[in-house]
Amino acid sequence: MDGNSPRAFDCDVLVAGGGPGGSTVSTLLVQRGWRVTLLEKVRHPRFHIGESLLPANMPIFEEIGAMAKLEALGRQKLGADFPRDDGSSCIFRFDRALGDTPPCAYHVKRAEMDRMLFEHAREQGVDAREQVKVERVEFDAGGVTAHIDADGTKSTLRARYLVDASGRDTLLGKQLKLIDRNDKHQSAAMFAHYKNVAFNAGDPGGNIISINRFAHGWAWFIPLPDGTMSVGCVCKPGYLKTRQGADNETFMARTLAIVPGAAQHMTTAERVSPVRFTGNYSYACRQMAGPRWILVGDASAFLDPVFSSGVYLSMYSARRALDVIDGALREPRLEAALQRHYTRHLRRGYRRFAWFIYRFNSPAMKALFANPHNLMQVEQGVISMLAGDVFDNRRVLSKLRIFKAVYAATSLGHAHRWLADRLDRRRQNRMHVAAD
């Protein structure tokens, strides 16, 4: 080799980030025969939020050979409850979904699940290294060079392809300035684990997630495998300003006190973890892939977690990224077309979740979720969306289109009532003024 030749490759694919997306794509790639190095900046087990999984994610656990391991560490999740304003339950069970999504998913402690997926990748033959941070990457005509920091020791690694699975750190998104933040969805979340929390009245076994709306956002109640409950509140920015120096614990307690239906869970609750805060900003990268690189999971986009879609979207994008990388490494001239298809396909799924998320607290959506009707199987279509079936199932997609039409009509009705109410109040005010 002369002095100008590029260095030999250390691996075929370098994956930055050992969360669910990174571990999944690494396992799938070694199963196809590629040499993969997976770098995780911290050591597992490490705390992570995002404890409620979706049924549509289960076939991916099957495909990577980790389903039995997930079952061993998870608690069955059979559906989701969206309580009404009076606190009464309104449960959607996954076994009523259209299509062929499994009837259940799992609730997990993410530290345990993420460690399991990372170790599983290593067992399958991935060169999986912890406490190694990818600091930046450089692309050239033949591959990619990553500048890495392994516990203070700096070096480089050369690969033919790069997967950015760095989550909300968005390694490439920041380096290539790809991130578009959604200014309308900039909430923050606070959360903790509690013991002695009562399960939902309609859920004696503790197999349902509860998502309770309140005036300033929404709250989650997730029964965990060890009998504790993960409780979190996602709050709008205006409400966070009312915190006024209160410590995390006080602010969390004050917020739970105004969440309809929370009292039925929390009367005897004792907190067993610190209250943590995190930003919950929605964003998407303008580009999801380019020459010799691809983004998976939160590294490409983040949606408000009200429908627990994050881990599924991360592992699903990892599954789809496999086909792009495998195809591009075998036949480089196909790369651009494979990437275009990847981007279009994923963006469609994100948009379908986002449509529901961005309307979640609207009066019309509240009304439709509080009084579900299964006319033309529309309710079942919504359950399929809640199960994660938002990509390919034509039957489900047609039901979601009908739901959108019903939503539009309901919104009009609400707007009409709101206007009539305002006019009525104005008229009454005028009458009072005239009487004075």
Ligand SMILES: Cc1cc2nc3c(=O)[nH]c(=O)nc-3n(C[C@H](O)[C@H](O)[C@H](O)COP(=O)(O)OP(=O)(O)OC[C@H]3O[C@@H](n4cnc5c(N)ncnc54)[C@H](O)[C@@H]3O)c2cc1C
């Ligand atoms: C408040 C809140 C609640 C949520 N609730 C849910 C839920 O109930 N269900 C659900 O499915 N999702 C939920 N999510 C979303 C979920 O947490 C994420 O979507 C999911 O973790 C994404 O997986 P990922 O592998 O893409 O990223 P991550 O899980 O974040 O993994 C990224 C990994 O990359 C590592 N890393 C970062 N930078 C580097 C680097 N430069 N070099 C090497 N390693 C690096 C990190 O340490 C991390 O381990 C929630 C999110 C929030 C904020």
